[in-house]
Amino acid sequence: MQLQSSSYKLNNQATATTTPVETVQNWLIKQLAEQLRLDPASIKLTEPFTRYGLDSIDAVTLVGDLEDWLDLDLPDTLFWDHPTVEKSAKYLEENYDLADAVSNIESEETVTETPINETQDNNNDKKGWGNLFGRFK
Amino acid sequence: MHQLKQYWVAERLDKDLGDPWTPENVMSFKQVVEIDEKEEFPHSEIEWLYNWKLQHYYVPAECGGEFTSFEEFLAFVRVLCRRDQTIGIAFTTLFWSFITWMAGTEEQKQQLAQYIKNENGAMCLGYSEREHGSDLVGGDLTAQKVPGGYILNGEKWPINRATISGISYILAKTDPEGGPKCLTLFMVDKRQLNPDNYYNLPKILTHGIRASDMSGIGFKDCFVPDSMRIKEEGDGLEFALKGFQVTRTFCAAFSLGAADTALRTTLNFAIKRVVYGKKVIDIPQPRKVLVDAFLDILICDCETIGAARGFHIIPEQFSVWASVTKYFVTTQIETMINSVYTVLGSRFYMREEHDWGIFQKVLRDNSIISMFDGSTVVNLHALMLQFRQLTKQRSRRKPEAIADLQKRLEAIFSLEQPLPSFNGEKLELFGRGADDPLQGLEIALQQLEAFKETTDTDEEVLEKLIVLGNLVLEELNAHDELIANSKFEYGHDQSPELFEVAKTYCTLHAAACCLQMWLYNRTILGDFFAQGEWLVLSLHRLLRTMRPLPYSISDVYVENTAQELLKLYKEDKLFSIVPFQLAHSPINEDRSYATSKLQLQA
Ligand SMILES: Cc1cc2nc3c(=O)[nH]c(=O)nc-3n(C[C@H](O)[C@H](O)[C@H](O)COP(=O)(O)OP(=O)(O)OC[C@H]3O[C@@H](n4cnc5c(N)ncnc54)[C@H](O)[C@@H]3O)c2cc1C
Numbered sequence: 141m142q143l144q145s146s147s148y149k150l151n152n153q154a155t156a157t158t159t160p161v162e163t164v165q166n167w168l169i170k171q172l173a174e175q176l177r178l179d180p181a182s183i184k185l186t187e188p189f190t191r192y193g194l195d196s197i198d199a200v201t202l203v204g205d206l207e208d209w210l211d212l213d214l215p216d217t218l219f220w221d222h223p224t225v226e227k228s229a230k231y232l233e234e235n236y237d238l239a240d241a242v243s244n245i246e247s248e249e250t251v252t253e254t255p256i257n258e259t260q261d262n263n264n265d266k267k268g269w270g271n272l273f274g275r276f277k
Numbered sequence: 278m279h280q281l282k283q284y285w286v287a288e289r290l291d292k293d294l295g296d297p298w299t300p301e302n303v304m305s306f307k308q309v310v311e312i313d314e315k316e317e318f319p320h321s322e323i324e325w326l327y328n329w330k331l332q333h334y335y336v337p338a339e340c341g342g343e344f345t346s347f348e349e350f351l352a353f354v355r356v357l358c359r360r361d362q363t364i365g366i367a368f369t370t371l372f373w374s375f376i377t378w379m380a381g382t383e384e385q386k387q388q389l390a391q392y393i394k395n396e397n398g399a400m401c402l403g404y405s406e407r408e409h410g411s412d413l414v415g416g417d418l419t420a421q422k423v424p425g426g427y428i429l430n431g432e433k434w435p436i437n438r439a440t441i442s443g444i445s446y447i448l449a450k451t452d453p454e455g456g457p458k459c460l461t462l463f464m465v466d467k468r469q470l471n472p473d474n475y476y477n478l479p480k481i482l483t484h485g486i487r488a489s490d491m492s493g494i495g496f497k498d499c500f501v502p503d504s505m506r507i508k509e510e511g512d513g514l515e516f517a518l519k520g521f522q523v524t525r526t527f528c529a530a531f532s533l534g535a536a537d538t539a540l541r542t543t544l545n546f547a548i549k550r551v552v553y554g555k556k557v558i559d560i561p562q563p564r565k566v567l568v569d570a571f572l573d574i575l576i577c578d579c580e581t582i583g584a585a586r587g588f589h590i591i592p593e594q595f596s597v598w599a600s601v602t603k604y605f606v607t608t609q610i611e612t613m614i615n616s617v618y619t620v621l622g623s624r625f626y627m628r629e630e631h632d633w634g635i636f637q638k639v640l641r642d643n644s645i646i647s648m649f650d651g652s653t654v655v656n657l658h659a660l661m662l663q664f665r666q667l668t669k670q671r672s673r674r675k676p677e678a679i680a681d682l683q684k685r686l687e688a689i690f691s692l693e694q695p696l697p698s699f700n701g702e703k704l705e706l707f708g709r710g711a712d713d714p715l716q717g718l719e720i721a722l723q724q725l726e727a728f729k730e731t732t733d734t735d736e737e738v739l740e741k742l743i744v745l746g747n748l749v750l751e752e753l754n755a756h757d758e759l760i761a762n763s764k765f766e767y768g769h770d771q772s773p774e775l776f777e778v779a780k781t782y783c784t785l786h787a788a789a790c791c792l793q794m795w796l797y798n799r800t801i802l803g804d805f806f807a808q809g810e811w812l813v814l815s816l817h818r819l820l821r822t823m824r825p826l827p828y829s830i831s832d833v834y835v836e837n838t839a840q841e842l843l844k845l846y847k848e849d850k851l852f853s854i855v856p857f858q859l860a861h862s863p864i865n866e867d868r869s870y871a872t873s874k875l876q877l878q879a
Contacts, residue, residue, distance in 0.1 A: 175767045188456060196414055196457035196514060197662060198767040200706045204666045207709070216706040217515055220457040 160238035164229045167209060171202060172225075185226040189219055196220070210241040279857040280801070281692055286334060287352035288857050293329060296849075296862040297360045297538075298632065306542075306635040309361040310628075313638055316480075316487045318441055319364050326357075326368055327397040335371040337378050339698065340390045346696050347585035351530045356851070356859070358534025359541075362642040363486045365531060370438045372527065373402045373446055376520045377464055379701030380508045385464060392443065392466075400444040402524075403433030403494055404517060411655050413448060413460065413517060418496070420449035420461055422510070426502040427451070427463070432478065434493030437649070440477040441490040443467050448517055451510050460513030463505045474499035485641030519704040522599040525651050526588070529581040529606035533574065535643040537852050539614045540570050542632045542639075543621045544846050545864060558843075563620040568835050569818065571842045571852055573613040576815045577606045578854045579794040580787045583714060587689045589696040592703040594711045597663055600656040605783040607647035614640055657779040658771060663708060664782075665765055668757040670710025679720065686717045690790075691797040692855070714789040715753060721792045722746050734799075738809045741830065742792075745816040749788045752823055756782060781823055788819045794854065802854055805841045810834035 158166070165185060173180040176192050183192065189199055199219040207214050214232075215221070222228040232238055278285055295302035302308075303325050312319050326332070334353065336342020344350065358365035377389045392398035409415040418431025429449060439445065445465045452459035467475065478493030507516055547557040547567065557563050584602045588595065618625035621636055628634040647653050674682070688694055725743050728734055759778065766772075791812055799807045810831070817830045829835065842852070850856040 188454075190456040193768075195768050197659070199457055201662050201666075201767065204663075204707055204709065208666075208669065217457075220515070223456060223458070 160242040161229050161233045163242050164210075164232055164238065165225050167206075168225045168228065171205065175202075183225070186224050188223045189225075190223065194219075199223075209245065210236075210238075211244060212236055212241055279855065281855060283346055283349040283692075284352050284855055284857045286349055287356045288859075290329065290331065290353050291356040291859045294356075294360065294860060296860045296864070298862050298864040300633075304360040304364060306360070307633045309364065310633045310635060310638055312361075312488045313363065314487075314628075316482075318490050319361075319367065319488055322361075322364050323368055324397075326364075331357075331368070332371060332393050332397065335369075335374060336390050336393055337699070340378060340386045342390060342394065345698070347527070347588050347699065348582060348692075348696070351527065351533075351581060351585045352855075352857070354527065354530035355534040355537070358531050359537040359859075360534075362531055362535055362639070362646075363488045365534060366486060367438060367489055368399075369527075369531075370399060370401050370442065372524055373400045373520070375523045375701070376446055376462065376507060376516060379519065379523075379704070380462075380512075380516045381464065384504070385507070388466075389444070389464070396443075398444065399438060399442040400446065401436050401438040401442040401494075403436050403439065403445045403447045405433065405435065407432065407434045407493075411652060413514060414455065414457065416448060416450055416460070418447065418449050419453070420451050420463065420501070422451065423500070426500055427461075427506070429463075429465075429475075429496035429499040429501055432493055432495040434478055435481050435491055436493050437486075438490045439492040439494045440480075445494055446507075447494075447496075448513050451513075457514055458511035460517070461510045462507040462513040462516050463501055464507055465501055465505055469505075470499055470501065483645075485638070485643070485645055487641075515706065518596075518706055519701070521651055522595040522704055523588070523701070525603035525656065526581075526584050526595070526599045528646050528650050529577065529584070529602050531646050532607045532610040532643065533577060533581060533853075535639045535646075536570075536574050536577070536610045536613060538635060539617055539639050539643075540567070540574070540852055541846065542636050543567065543570075543617045544842070546621050546624065546631055548843075548846075557620065564839055565835060566616055566620050568814075568838050568842060570613045570617045571838060572811065572815050572818055573609055574852045575811055575854055576787055576791055576819065577609055579790040579815075581606055582692070582854065583690055583790040583794060586692075586696060587713070589699050590685055590688045591711070591713055592700060593705045594708045594713060595704060596706055597660065597667065597708040597712050598714075600651075600660040601783045601786045603651060604647075604653055604656040604660070604780070605787050608653060609787075611643065611647055614643060654776065657776050657783075658769070660782065661771060661775050661779045662767075663710070664760045664779075666707070666710035667712055667715075668710075668760045670712075671716050671753075671757060672761075674716065682713060682717050683720050685713055686720065686793055687797055689713065690793045693798075693801055712786070714793055715786055717793065718746075718750055718753060718789050721789070721796055722750060724796050725792075732799075734807075734809060738813055741813045742809060742816070745813065745820060746792060748820050748824070749785055749792075749816065752781070752820070753785050756785065784819050784822055788816055791815050791819075798854075803856070805837075806854060808837075810837055811841075814838060 169180050169183045172178065172183050172192055172194065176194065178192060200216055203214055203216055203218045219228055222231040278288060294304055297304065297306050299305055300307040304322055333343040334350065335344060337344045354365060354369055357368065371393060374389055374393065377385050404413055406416050406418060408417060418429065418433060420427040420429050433447060443466065445467065447463045447465050448460050449463060450459050451461040474497055476495050478495060481491040483491050544567065547563055550557045580602055584598050587598055618636065624631035625636050628637055725739065725746055728739055756778065795809060795812045805811065813830060814834050817826060820826055845852055845856050849859045849862050851859055
């Protein structure tokens with residue numbers, strides 16, 4: 141499971157035209173699809189998260205993942221208060237500098253990552269989300 | 278009086294209640310066992326506590342009460358529960374008022390403070406439903422919006438003090454569509470309701486806490502005004518979960534009170550009972566069991582007192598710390614009580630024979646603590662959902678952050694430092710990966726290393742602490758590696774193994790708290806605490822659950838700990854890292870089990 145792969149794009153969307161809001165929407169759709177084992181194409185922007193089986197507490201955990209990805213401090217009830225892909229992305233656009241956050245992710249991901257210590261070095265080439273560690277220093 | 282002021286209220290309360298072994302005293306063991314047998318709510322005992330004005334300590338100072346710190350609170354709930362958990366729990370439903378102190382309007386706070394302080398008011402928490410248990414969002418009790426208020430329909434069950442309380446915190450569904458915002462919390466003041474529209478459910482017969490008002494409450498087209506709503510519509514789950522962070526942590530106080538009595542009444546037996554020409558306490562195996570029980574209390578003390586103080590410094594981390602404390606302390610004490618009964622022998626099972634049968638009652642009463650207010654699995658589950666964040670956060674610590682962490686650790690664990698007042702608005706639903714006691718483990722190990730030059734701590738003790746401390750770190754690193762390399766699952770289908778991993782995390786957390794507590798209090802908690810032998814034994818005890826280690830680490834330390842236990846027993850002091858004075862007991866001089874008639878022949 142890879143959390144930070146922003147290179148993911150919905151089906152045929154062209155990279156050049158992806159706005160920060162769309163990038164966030166795509167990330168959310170990818171998360172939901174992976175976590176809940178759904179076809180990304182079946183996830184609608186306007187349908188509440190819980191409709192897809194996302195538990196209340198999972199919606200809080202997901203905020204943590206989004207914080208990590210965007211490197212922003214977000215309210216813990218973000219997905220409770222803005223319970224669709226569209227609404228939460230819109231909320232982020234209105235309240236944060238999304239363009240900046242998204243561009244940081246993209247540039248950071250191209251930088252060669254130096255691991256913090258040996259334990260985490262090992263993590264980098266293992267399965268799972270261990271490769272996340274390289275990004276956070 | 279103890280030199281630490283935060284223990285004075287507990288000391289005074291215990292002294293005024295008097296020795297529980299003296300039958301005439303209020304809440305003596307004889308009396309509380311009789312109350313339990315009758316299964317009738319202890320009205321006059323609760324009344325005694327109100328007259329003592331204990332209720333004022335449940336109302337924060339800024340709302341006109343006497344509550345100033347959770348550390349003080351923990352200590353007095355503990356002495357109350359060492360006499361009787363049933364009364365302790367019945368009285369401490371007052372603690373649900375924290376929902377209002379945290380999220381209520383000024384008016385709601387004033388009203389509640391007045392009700393508690395001047396009208397001997399009590400409250401209950403109505404979250405669970407017969408059909409839904411832990412699944413709060415699945416609840417069926419509805420609140421339908423009408424002009425000026427809501428119409429409630431449905432039942433809450435099983436609820437402690439549902440019948441004998443004036444205020445019920447009711448979690449109701451305001452959005453039939455479900456979802457995390459479907460619940461709204463109400464502070465329902467029964468006195469303002471039309472009595473035709475609500476009813477109490479019959480008393481539930483239970484295994485323990487038999488004299489409790491275990492019942493339920495039902496609503497039938499019951500109007501409640503908007504003024505009874507806590508915060509906004511849809512905020513119910515958020516404040517329910519935040520309120521749990523406070524109350525779950527303090528379930529540990531119930532357990533610690535029971536632990537004191539279980540151990541004291543067993544000592545009371547072991548010190549007098551003679552078999553094979555020897556006192557039980559002088560037979561090596563039972564002696565070790567009792568020492569281990571004492572260590573369990575000290576370990577749980579470090580975890581719980583740390584948490585109580587931590588609330589004032591790092592409330593934002595309590596989605597993690599509350600789960601750890603609620604799981605670890607309640608289950609550790611349950612196991613401890615089950616171990617000491619092997620020393621008490623057949624009398625553990627008898628309802629009159631030894632100390633009026635208090636042990637069997639403690640055993641029964643205490644077994645609910647790990648279940649209610651978020652069961653063991655619910656707490657472990659809440660914790661494991663945060664594992665990835667915890668692991669990442671630990672790997673990301675930067676030097677500046679570590680300096681801040683060290684300052685916070687000192688503020689939390691140094692019992693002499695004054696605490697800022699608790700700010701419930703800072704509670705968070707998830708901790709963003711922060712967990713100071715464990716993430717400060719390396720700092721603690723550095724401090725230990727530095728002690729080689731600077732303190733007069735016994736060299737051998739220090740050596741052992743460093744070795745054991747490093748094993749804790751190794752286990753923590755192994756935990757992080759495991760989590761980093763495992764696949765994360767959302768939801769409730771977590772693997773059974775992960776529950777075991779979560780238990781280990783809690784054990785490591787307790788080990789870290791023990792180390793931190795010792796580091797910051799060596800000069801103020803007396804010689805036994807300072808010498809650190811108990812800490813060596815405690816770390817060894819915790820680590821043995823997760824890796825093969827020699828059975829014993831030092832017979833001398835065990836013996837010195839046994840001596841301390843006996844000293845506290847003889848002096849009627851609490852079994853604790855802060856062994857404050859309890860009411861004096863004549864029990865230490867009288868009765869003996871050494872009569873030949875009672876003895877079994879070998
Ligand atoms: C004496 C007593 C006093 C109580 N007082 C109150 C009170 O004052 N107020 C109140 O609201 N409630 C109270 N309760 C209710 C208590 O909180 C519930 O009983 C508790 O929430 C568990 O619910 P349940 O037993 O229905 O179990 P369920 O929620 O039905 O769960 C059944 C089983 O499923 C498993 N399970 C559940 N959740 C998980 C999970 N997340 N992960 C893995 N497995 C899981 C567990 O094995 C669990 O035992 C009280 C109960 C008792 C017995």
